[in-house]
Amino acid sequence: MAQIVAATAVAHTAFMIRAKDKAPKEMADNVFSAFEEMGRRLKEQNVDTIIVVSSDHVKTFFDDNMPSICVGIGDKGIGWGEAGVPAYEVPMDQSLAKHLVNYGLNNDFDLSYSYEMKLDHGFIVPLHYLLPQMDIPIVPIFVNAASMPLSPMTRMYRFGEMISQAVNEWDSDKRVALIATGGLSHWVAVPRMGDVAEEFDRLFLEKLIQHQDQEIIHQWGNEKILAEGGNGALELRAWMAVAGAVSKNNREVLCYEPMHEWSTGIAIVDLMRGES
Numbered sequence: 001m002a003q004i005v006a007a008t009a010v011a012h013t014a015f016m017i018r019a020k021d022k023a024p025k026e027m028a029d030n031v032f033s034a035f036e037e038m039g040r041r042l043k044e045q046n047v048d049t050i051i052v053v054s055s056d057h058v059k060t061f062f063d064d065n066m067p068s069i070c071v072g073i074g075d076k077g078i079g080w081g082e083a084g085v086p087a088y089e090v091p092m093d094q095s096l097a098k099h100l101v102n103y104g105l106n107n108d109f110d111l112s113y114s115y116e117m118k119l120d121h122g123f124i125v126p127l128h129y130l131l132p133q134m135d136i137p138i139v140p141i142f143v144n145a146a147s148m149p150l151s152p153m154t155r156m157y158r159f160g161e162m163i164s165q166a167v168n169e170w171d172s173d174k175r176v177a178l179i180a181t182g183g184l185s186h187w188v189a190v191p192r193m194g195d196v197a198e199e200f201d202r203l204f205l206e207k208l209i210q211h212q213d214q215e216i217i218h219q220w221g222n223e224k225i226l227a228e229g230g231n232g233a234l235e236l237r238a239w240m241a242v243a244g245a246v247s248k249n250n251r252e253v254l255c256y257e258p259m260h261e262w263s264t265g266i267a268i269v270d271l272m273r274g275e276s
Contacts, residue, residue, distance in 0.1 A: 002170040005045040007178040007246045007271040008038050009239040012054070012125040013186070015262035018084030023261040034255035034268040035129035041270060042130060048174040049093040050131070050138045051100075051163065053238040054122040054181045055145035057188075067112035068151045069159060072140040073097040074115040077123070085121040086128065093137040096170065100139065103166035109159060117142065122235075126181045143241065145182060145234040153217040156237040160244025180242035182235025184265035185228075192230065198258040200229045201265035204236065208269065209251050213243055232264065246271050
């Protein structure tokens, strides 16, 4: 049977690519070194396929038909190439993607799916740094983090548990990695754009590392996150989905930097530190 062998949660922003030199060098070096280390750990685990859970920035999905969760099940993922981010083409794992959709349908998750789900910078930026060769197939999973109403954090966590169950019951010998991407604190297209809520970020990371998942998903609801961490921090629902998938494993913060020059609190977390 397949198994999950690695999991990480990382922030994303197009500024990491198009404005990388505008950030203080020491802080930027910490971020890029952490990405490099996490990429090394993925390679160390001989990963065959990667599930990437991210949001979208009104490029692929709109309010005329906004899914809560959508799984890309095509044979390749094509980046939008927006916001100064390269328009990569990424191979996709159709077998795993279709298995996830079918497993969800049989386990109380009526998942949307798309054969032509293009990928914006929320997916591409972390792959740019973790998988620069784009040589491992992915399963992109979109979770709505921008257009109200949003599903509760408890639902995202349960979805992550379902992903774990689905992988464990997949009739394959593949080694699977999980990437959650989004957040941390940031405000998008509002007057506070450019702010970073460092206290919010550090408290979230502390609770995550201490496995206080139940407190996060029950007490850090959408309203609290929006008020204290900004509308961009609603992307942390992707983090909690992957946390739900690997809830018992060791966790390590590889870096945290309050990057005002990138308008985002940046963190890279290994959610399966020391696992094999």
